[in-house]
Amino acid sequence: xxxxxxxxxxxxxxxxxxxxxxxxxxxxxxxxxxxxxxxxxxxxxxxxxxxxxxxxxxxxxxxxxxxxxxxxxxxxxxxxxxxxxxxxxxxxxxxxxxxxxxxxxxxxxxxxxxxxxxxxxxxxxxxxxxxxxxxxxxxxxxxxxxxxxxxxxxxxxxxxxxxxxxxxxxxxxxxxxxxxxxxxxxxxxxxxxxxxxxxxxxxxxxxxxxxxxxxxxxxxxxxxxxxxxxxxxxxxxxxxxxxxxxxxxxxxxxxxxxxxxxxxxxxxxxxxxxxxxxxxxxxxxxxxxxxxxxxxxxxxxxxxxxxxxxxxxxxxxxxxxxxxxxxxxxxxxxxxxxxxxxx
Amino acid sequence: xxxxxxxxxxxxxxxxxxxxxxxxxxxxxxxxxxxxxxxxxxxxxxxxxxxxxxxxxxxxxxxxxxxxxxxxxxxxxxxxxxxxxxxxxxxxxxxxxxxxxxxxxxxxxxxxxxxxxxxxxxxxxxxxxxxxxxxxxxxxxxxxxxxxxxxxxxxxxxxxxxxxxxxxxxxxxxxxxxxxxxxxxxxxxxxxxxxxxxxxxxxxxxxxxxxxxxxxxxxxxxxxxxxxxxxxxxxxxxxxxxxxxxxxxxxxxxxxxxxxxxxxxxxxxxxxxxxxxxxxxxxxxxxxxxxxxxxxxxxxxxxxxxxxxxxxxxxxxxxxxxxxxxxxxxxxxxxxxxxxxxx
Numbered sequence: 001x002x003x004x005x006x007x008x009x010x011x012x013x014x015x016x017x018x019x020x021x022x023x024x025x026x027x028x029x030x031x032x033x034x035x036x037x038x039x040x041x042x043x044x045x046x047x048x049x050x051x052x053x054x055x056x057x058x059x060x061x062x063x064x065x066x067x068x069x070x071x072x073x074x075x076x077x078x079x080x081x082x083x084x085x086x087x088x089x090x091x092x093x094x095x096x097x098x099x100x101x102x103x104x105x106x107x108x109x110x111x112x113x114x115x116x117x118x119x120x121x122x123x124x125x126x127x128x129x130x131x132x133x134x135x136x137x138x139x140x141x142x143x144x145x146x147x148x149x150x151x152x153x154x155x156x157x158x159x160x161x162x163x164x165x166x167x168x169x170x171x172x173x174x175x176x177x178x179x180x181x182x183x184x185x186x187x188x189x190x191x192x193x194x195x196x197x198x199x200x201x202x203x204x205x206x207x208x209x210x211x212x213x214x215x216x217x218x219x220x221x222x223x224x225x226x227x228x229x230x231x232x233x234x235x236x237x238x239x240x241x242x243x244x245x246x247x248x249x250x251x252x253x254x255x256x257x258x259x260x261x262x263x264x265x266x267x268x269x270x271x272x273x274x275x276x277x278x279x280x281x282x283x284x285x286x287x288x289x290x291x292x293x294x295x296x297x298x299x300x301x302x303x304x305x306x307x308x309x310x311x312x313x314x315x316x317x318x319x320x321x322x323x324x325x326x327x328x329x330x331x332x333x334x335x336x337x338x339x340x341x342x343x
Numbered sequence: 344x345x346x347x348x349x350x351x352x353x354x355x356x357x358x359x360x361x362x363x364x365x366x367x368x369x370x371x372x373x374x375x376x377x378x379x380x381x382x383x384x385x386x387x388x389x390x391x392x393x394x395x396x397x398x399x400x401x402x403x404x405x406x407x408x409x410x411x412x413x414x415x416x417x418x419x420x421x422x423x424x425x426x427x428x429x430x431x432x433x434x435x436x437x438x439x440x441x442x443x444x445x446x447x448x449x450x451x452x453x454x455x456x457x458x459x460x461x462x463x464x465x466x467x468x469x470x471x472x473x474x475x476x477x478x479x480x481x482x483x484x485x486x487x488x489x490x491x492x493x494x495x496x497x498x499x500x501x502x503x504x505x506x507x508x509x510x511x512x513x514x515x516x517x518x519x520x521x522x523x524x525x526x527x528x529x530x531x532x533x534x535x536x537x538x539x540x541x542x543x544x545x546x547x548x549x550x551x552x553x554x555x556x557x558x559x560x561x562x563x564x565x566x567x568x569x570x571x572x573x574x575x576x577x578x579x580x581x582x583x584x585x586x587x588x589x590x591x592x593x594x595x596x597x598x599x600x601x602x603x604x605x606x607x608x609x610x611x612x613x614x615x616x617x618x619x620x621x622x623x624x625x626x627x628x629x630x631x632x633x634x635x636x637x638x639x640x641x642x643x644x645x646x647x648x649x650x651x652x653x654x655x656x657x658x659x660x661x662x663x664x665x666x667x668x669x670x671x672x673x674x675x676x677x678x679x680x681x682x683x684x685x686x
Contacts (some may be wrong), residue, residue: 020654024513131550157655159510166504167510169683170367170675199446294661297640311363311672312500315662320655329654332513340512 001033001339004054006040006091008082008111009098013125013152014043017095017326022057024332034339042085043191046070052090080105086114093338095331096115096124102241105132112278116140116148123334125152127225127325131241134232139240147338152330154180154226155303158319159333164307166341168315173234175308176273180226180284182301183210183217184249184269184323188286189299192266197250204285209301209322218271219248223284227271230305235273244341245283252286260288266296344376344682347397349383349434351425351454352441356468356495358407359448359671360438365400367675377682383427389413393420395433416464425450430455436681438674439467444585445568448475459483459491466677468670474571474584490681495673497523497569498646501662502676503674507577507650511658511685516577518651519616523569523627524559525644525664526553527612531629532642534600535609540593552644552665562591563612566627570614573648578616579622588626597631603631609639 005021007014018038021028028034037054041047047070049055055073055086064068071078094115098108108126115122117140122129124200127216129137130153136159141148154160159321164173179185186209190200201218204210216222224244249269270287272281280314294316298304303321320326348364352356361381364371371377380397384390390413392398398416406413416419429437435476437458441451451469458465460483467473472480473496484491497503507516522528529552544561547553559565567587574587586603592612603610613630616623634640637659641647646664651657663669 004404020513027515046449157514159506162510163502163506163660166683168676169503169679170371171500171672172370213641292640292642294640297635297637299635311675312669313663315501315660317506317658317660319658326655329514332654336512337495340509342683342685 001035003034003093003293004035004039005093005095006042006085006089007038007095007097008042008085009096010041010043011097011099012043012324013327013331014041014095014097016324017097017331018057019061020325020328020332021335028336030078032336032339034336037093040080040161041070042082042318043069048078048085049073049075050080050085050089051075053092055116066165083114086111086120087118091120093121093123093335096122096126096129098126100127100225102131102221104130105129108161109133112137112148113140116146117168118238119144119146121147121338122149123338124150124329125330127153127229130233131225131228135238149334149337151334154329155231155305155319155321155325156327157329158303158317158321158326158331160230160305160317161233162333163317168307168309168312173307173309174275176230176234176271176298176305177295178271178305179201179268179298179303180223180271180305180321181217181269182303183214185298185303185304186301187326188249188257188267188269191252191254192261196254197252204300218250220246220284223271225307227273227282228282231273231280231282235275235280237275239280239282240241243280243282244287247285249286264291265289266291266297270295344378346377346379346381346436347434348379348438349385349428349432350381350438350440351385352439353384353386353389354440354442355667356670356674357384357438357440359667360440360674361400362404363527363668363671363675364678365394367535371679373672375679375682377679378582380429382434383423383428383432384413384424384570385425391421391423391428392416392418393428393432394418405658418422425454426457427644429454429463430461434463434582436464436466436528436678439465439469439472441469443470443568445471445564446475448472452476455491456483458485459489462487462489464490464681466674466681467493468673469493470496470568470572473576474568476677477572477575478581484561492680494676494677495670496572497664498648498664500672500676501646501660501669503573503648503660503665504576505676511650511652511655513680514652514654516650516652517618519573519577519614519648521614522611522641522646523566523611523614523664524563524649525646528568528641528646529644530561531592531595531610534595534597537602539597540595555642561593563589563627566612566614570616570627574616575627577668578618578623580618582623582625586623586625588628590628592629607634608632609634611638612640613638
């Protein structure tokens with residue numbers, strides 16, 4: 001089987017995925033019998049190229065490194081926009097890796113709808129479309145007999161969705177608690193070591209963990225998006241972003257953390273989801289938790305999820321929640337699962 | 344699809360599975376389109392019964408509760424031994440839930456070989472056959488076009504194998520560290536709270552966590568079997584039980600634990616597996632680890648595994664490692680995965 005891939009969006013995540021895929025070429029062929037060509041890349045900044053026979057990936061990465069653009073790539077089909085690439089390229093698998101937009105989900109939502117309608121598999125790391133339209137997109141994929149996978153929308157490559165949906169197949173998830181944002185967990189960890197909020201934020205920005213405008217992380221929006229995805233995908237909810245009670249970490253001072261510490265407690269930004277009488281209750285807020293609790297010992301940029309189930313009690317997974325390679329890896333597992341799992 | 348099941352061995356685990364399966368009947372049918380009949384049970388103590396049309400499970404559990412035996416179950420085919428049940432019943436799926444024997448793997452090994460050769464799927468919680476003959480059994484399953492699944496041989500229902508083999512598909516596991524035995528972890532946890540070894544062992548026995556003869560747990564044999572399975576199944580090794588360096592917890596005194604505590608350390612029975620130049624190095628032994636380390640905070644009967652991977656850094660899973668319902672649950676996930684995963 002030779003699979004043709006188009007990457008819609010070619011920033012950190014798209015590049016991370018293609019690089020990983022390229023590096024695992026022999027492994028994929030040997031272990032899973034999958035061979036592939038990346039036939040198209042469409043990115044508003046890097047440029048768009050399409051070769052139905054497959055792009056030369058070494059040339060692609062060399063051009064990006066030397067010129068930061070794909071404009072000089074030698075092929076005839078250039079400058080196609082994202083929608084044209086989805087519609088007219090011969091790709092079987094669309095990688096949707098454009099930035100998250102929690103307002104209306106676009107452009108990702110349009111891309112995914114278009115691709116699924118054309119019976120192309122979609123793998124995505126874009127939180128917007130899944131948080132806003134999960135059940136409709138899943139239904140659309142089903143109607144068209146293709147896969148829609150999005151492991152990376154929760155904990156990047158750490159298999160939060162695979163664990164709860166597939167490895168725990170047969171269990172009923174009753175509650176979820178977790179640390180879903182690495183940036184705020186890093187800041188809180190630094191503060192517990194004695195740093196002030198502003199200082200901790202600055203270090204996070206210098207290390208590339210926080211954006212110049214850190215609002216999405218520190219006000220809890222990123223964790224809220226992931227909470228909505230977990231609620232709807234894992235717990236069968238139909239909630240929206242505005243249904244999640246949200247409080248960020250900007251009101252937490254060093255003195256709060258010190259006082260908690262004196263009592264053997266730790267402050268963490270906790271996402272929690274519970275279902276009562278069929279109603280989902282979801283919130284993201286700083287909580288003072290016992291120092292011996294598992295989540296209290298998940299530090300730095302690490303993320304964690306605790307699933308409370310009917311048959312197995314609590315099962316927890318801990319791992320990275322962000323990063324170029326890590327998020328790229330989520331797309332690699334999604335890609336492999338298209339061909340190894342029955343939908 | 345109506346699947347016919349035979350349970351070979353019907354102790355705690357076999358009963359736990361069938362009970363769970365029966366309770367999830369509607370769910371399995373609705374979510375996965377799977378319906379089933381348990382057609383045969385063969386157990387040297389409880390008795391053996393076979394009805395090609397399916398047994399009445401309520402009657403089975405009532406008889407066990409009232410008489411502790413299946414002898415009075417109303418059917419014509421009774422007293423078949425395990426091999427005859429595998430050979431002559433119409434079961435498609437054989438549940439191998441006889442006790443672990445690390446010497447020659449029997450009777451489980453014979454059961455599994457027989458069933459796979461007859462093109463019947465096998466799901467098992469028996470550590471012996473997997474620790475002693477994994478690659479041969481996997482090959483036999485492949486040749487016969489059937490599934491051989493054994494999630495419960497490592498952390499009972501906590502999906503250690505599914506996580507590393509399937510949810511992390513595409514990642515290369517370079518190292519594994521973990522707490523693989525709940526009994527010893529419980530004893531060490533109690534000792535860290537001030538109890539002496541003998542006292543902690545006694546509590547573990549009273550709570551049903553330790554056997555009357557606790558050798559298999561406290562001398563590390565149980566953890567060694569799981570270490571061999573992880574080495575061979577997840578890391579592609581071909582090691583044997585005797586290749587694992589082993590030290591139990593019987594030489595650990597309260598004073599060792601207290602001294603470690605003074606230095607901010609914790610003593611845990613750690614299984615570790617690493618691969619260097621293609622050679623697997625595996626051991627099970629008490630280690631003094633830093634109190635802030637994740638494994639140091641996994642207490643009581645909980646188990647944990649840390650997978651070090653090429654693409655994703657460290658990913659950890661924590662959950663129960665034993666129990667009737669928990670181990671029964673591992674068979675339920677194995678059962679579902681026969682029909683939802685491509686081999």
